[in-house]
Each structure stands twice: as C-alpha cells, then as structure tokens.
Amino acid sequence: MDAAARLDTVDSEPTVVAVARRHLGSDPRVRFHLADGEVWLRNYKGPSFDLVFADSWPGKFSALADALTLLAPGGLYVIDDLLPQANWPDGHGARIEPLLADLEALPGFSCVRLAWASGLALVVRHAEQRNAADTR
Numbered sequence: 081m082d083a084a085a086r087l088d089t090v091d092s093e094p095t096v097v098a099v100a101r102r103h104l105g106s107d108p109r110v111r112f113h114l115a116d117g118e119v120w121l122r123n124y125k126g127p128s129f130d131l132v133f134a135d136s137w138p139g140k141f142s143a144l145a146d147a148l149t150l151l152a153p154g155g156l157y158v159i160d161d162l163l164p165q166a167n168w169p170d171g172h173g174a175r176i177e178p179l180l181a182d183l184e185a186l187p188g189f190s191c192v193r194l195a196w197a198s199g200l201a202l203v204v205r206h207a208e209q210r211n212a213a214d215t216r
C-alpha cells in the first residue's frame with residue numbers, strides 16, 4: 081500500500097476487530113468496520129476497490145455480486161479455503177464447485193484456480209467491461 085492507498089476491513093466479531101485495531105489502528109489509511117459482511121457489502125456506497133479479499137462467507141457464498149460490483153476495472157478478487165478443510169461444516173464442500181463455476185462463467189472477468197495452500201481463486205475484472213457484473 082502506498083501513501084494514498086486505503087484499506088477497509090470488515091468483521092462481525094468485536095474481539096478480532098480489536099486485535100486488528102491494536103496492530104494497525106495508528107495507520108490512517110485503514111478503516112475498521114465492525115459489521116456483518118453481507119450487510120456492509122450491500123450498503124457500501126464509496127469508491128471501488130483494486131483488491132477485494134473475501135476472507136469470510138459474505139462476499140463469497142452470499143453477496144458475491146455485491147463484492148464483484150465493488151471491483152475497479154483491472155481489480156482483483158481473491159478467495160481462499162477452496163480445498164477441503166477439516167473444520168468445514170457438513171455439506172460445505174458441495175458449495176465450492178458451484179461457486180468456482182459461477183466465477184469462471186462471469187462475463188467481463190477472468191478466473192484462475194490455484195491448488196496452493198488452502199486453495200485459492202484469483203478473479204480479475206476486465207478493464208473494458210466495467211458494468212458486466214453490476215446488479216444495482
């Protein structure tokens with residue numbers, strides 16, 4: 081992040097937001113949001129993002145279109161935990177392939193799967209099709 085960059089981080093758990101604030105709270109580029117991710121994504125009205133890391137189920141298994149709509153042209157959407165994890169609840173594994181298939185079928189985006197670490201997908205929004213995924 082350069083001096084002009086900003087970072088919005090969202091978590092619904094006060095204790096983890098407090099940890100993040102303790103370590104990064106002195107950095108004026110960071111804004112901390114204690115909120116449900118799905119609600120935050122649906123209500124966000126600010127500028128678009130060059131990078132969205134959806135590190136929770138909101139923005140990934142819910143409000144996916146909202147998260148993708150927030151991407152600037154050329155922006156990257158990143159998700160992990162796509163390979164089987166010991167802590168997944170019953171039935172969660174069946175949600176992975178449809179999510180990846182949806183991402184790969186999106187017009188105006190390119191998606192690549194990475195069988196690395198917990199399993200990643202990188203999605204880039206094409207610069208020339210800004211409105212392809214807008215739903216609002």
Ligand SMILES: C[S@@+](CC[C@H](N)C(=O)[O-])C[C@H]1O[C@@H](n2cnc3c(N)ncnc32)[C@H](O)[C@@H]1O
Pocket residue numbers: 090091092093096115116117118135136137138
């Ligand atoms: C995989 S952890 C990632 C935490 C952090 N990004 C990190 O790398 O350490 C998922 C986080 O999602 C948060 N979370 C779970 N449900 C949420 C929701 N509905 N809205 C916002 N955050 C949520 C949890 O509190 C948890 O901190």
